[in-house]
Amino acid sequence: MSTIDDKLELVIGKFLDGEISPAEQRWLDEQLQCNERARERLEQLRTLNECSRQAVTADVLEQGRGPEEILQLTWQRHQRSRWRRVVRADGHLRFAAGLAAGFLLGLLLHFVLASGEMGPAEPRATGTTARDIVPSRDLVPTRVSGPGLGQDARVNYPGSVMRDVDWYSFTDRTGRQWLVEGVHEGSVRPAAYYGDL
Amino acid sequence: MKTERTQNESALVCAAREGDKEALNTLLLRHWRWLKALVYGVLADAQDLDDVMQNVCLRVVTRIHTLREPECFRAWLAILARREAIKHYRSKTRRPDPTADDFVAMSASGAQCGPLERLEQRELCRKVLDAVETLPEIYREVFMLAHSGALTYAQMAEVLDVPVTTMQIRLVRARRMVQDRLIDRNKQKVHER
Numbered sequence: 470m471s472t473i474d475d476k477l478e479l480v481i482g483k484f485l486d487g488e489i490s491p492a493e494q495r496w497l498d499e500q501l502q503c504n505e506r507a508r509e510r511l512e513q514l515r516t517l518n519e520c521s522r523q524a525v526t527a528d529v530l531e532q533g534r535g536p537e538e539i540l541q542l543t544w545q546r547h548q549r550s551r552w553r554r555v556v557r558a559d560g561h562l563r564f565a566a567g568l569a570a571g572f573l574l575g576l577l578l579h580f581v582l583a584s585g586e587m588g589p590a591e592p593r594a595t596g597t598t599a600r601d602i603v604p605s606r607d608l609v610p611t612r613v614s615g616p617g618l619g620q621d622a623r624v625n626y627p628g629s630v631m632r633d634v635d636w637y638s639f640t641d642r643t644g645r646q647w648l649v650e651g652v653h654e655g656s657v658r659p660a661a662y663y664g665d666l
Numbered sequence: 667m668k669t670e671r672t673q674n675e676s677a678l679v680c681a682a683r684e685g686d687k688e689a690l691n692t693l694l695l696r697h698w699r700w701l702k703a704l705v706y707g708v709l710a711d712a713q714d715l716d717d718v719m720q721n722v723c724l725r726v727v728t729r730i731h732t733l734r735e736p737e738c739f740r741a742w743l744a745i746l747a748r749r750e751a752i753k754h755y756r757s758k759t760r761r762p763d764p765t766a767d768d769f770v771a772m773s774a775s776g777a778q779c780g781p782l783e784r785l786e787q788r789e790l791c792r793k794v795l796d797a798v799e800t801l802p803e804i805y806r807e808v809f810m811l812a813h814s815g816a817l818t819y820a821q822m823a824e825v826l827d828v829p830v831t832t833m834q835i836r837l838v839r840a841r842r843m844v845q846d847r848l849i850d851r852n853k854q855k856v857h858e859r
Binding site for chain 2: 475478479482483486488513514517518520521522523524525526527528529530532533534536537539540542543544546547550
């Protein structure tokens with residue numbers, strides 16, 4: 470193919486695609502007037518162009534699903550994949566979540582075991598607070614043996630146990646030490662004592 | 667007018683980046699024709715076209731926030747679509763990319779159609795498309811884009827990421843190849859008779 474043929478095809482192509490410049494249009498007009506081959510080539514390319522446009526439109530662009538349908542499906546897929554991404558978190562996130570869960574479980578176990586160890590303990594004397602453990606309502610004042618309220622001081626707790634009771638001790642004017650049971654906030658009743666009443 | 671359209675498109679891209687679904691739909695619908703033509707240009711097969719188009723759309727939806735320059739949307743979209751189409755082509759079809767040699771081989775393999783004059787318009791279109799499918803990818807892409815009627819030469823060059831003159835030369839060659847292919851078929855048919 471000669472250079473003139475190449476240029477002719479290029480300009481005819483531009484003409485058919487609506488991209489021809491005025492100067493090229495003038496050149497093409499001249500060629501078409503004096504050149505039989507140019508006219509023939511124009512007709513061939515025009516036919517090919519029409520067929521190609523028709524083929525591309527009918528057999529490719531208008532085939533299959535419409536754009537709106539594909540977009541709708543895309544958004545649905547996007548929604549699903551977004552949820553999947555949340556569920557299927559990446560490695561670091563999973564590691565952190567596992568660590569946090571382990572920590573919480575450890576904390577929970579710690580408190581459960583600690584409360585189990587405390588159990589129904591005895592009240593401690595001399596001003597210490599002994600929550601959760603209380604003598605029964607029918608507690609009969611019992612004399613505690615021994616000279617003072619030391620570590621060995623014990624109170625008998627017959628029957629059931631009552632909760633939310635504090636224990637206090639005080640020394641009166643005569644020097645006697647008293648162990649006092651505070652059943653409720655604001656009310657106090659003696660639970661154990663030294664000496665005669 | 668062109669600037670106004672560009673500004674409008676940039677505004678749509680900005681809105682889409684912020685998560686505006688309608689803006690993104692409008693953008694994709696606006697670019698649909700040439701996008702589909704480009705994907706077909708890579709695949710050379712209309713069978714999985716819808717699936718690939720859906721993948722491209724999904725890719726756009728999930729990646730639009732990474733687009734920094736809204737005015738580059740068309741070029742960005744073309745890169746994304748081409749990558750997705752090539753990925754699909756490699757994973758699914760597993761057939762070698764047609765080369766110029768294949769084109770010659772296909773031309774020599776004979777055809778079952780009659781002379782060009784006797785073909786119905788519809789059949790001729792089908793033959794044109796068959797010939798297009800045998801073109802090397804760079805020529806097939808430009809041929810499809812040019813005949814989708816959706817882009818100017820400058821826009822086609824932008825989509826293909828080549829200078830306008832290169833694009834024009836490719837288009838001339840692609841047309842010549844398709845025509846030669848059709849003429850060869852006819853000659854072959856006459857010989858057979």
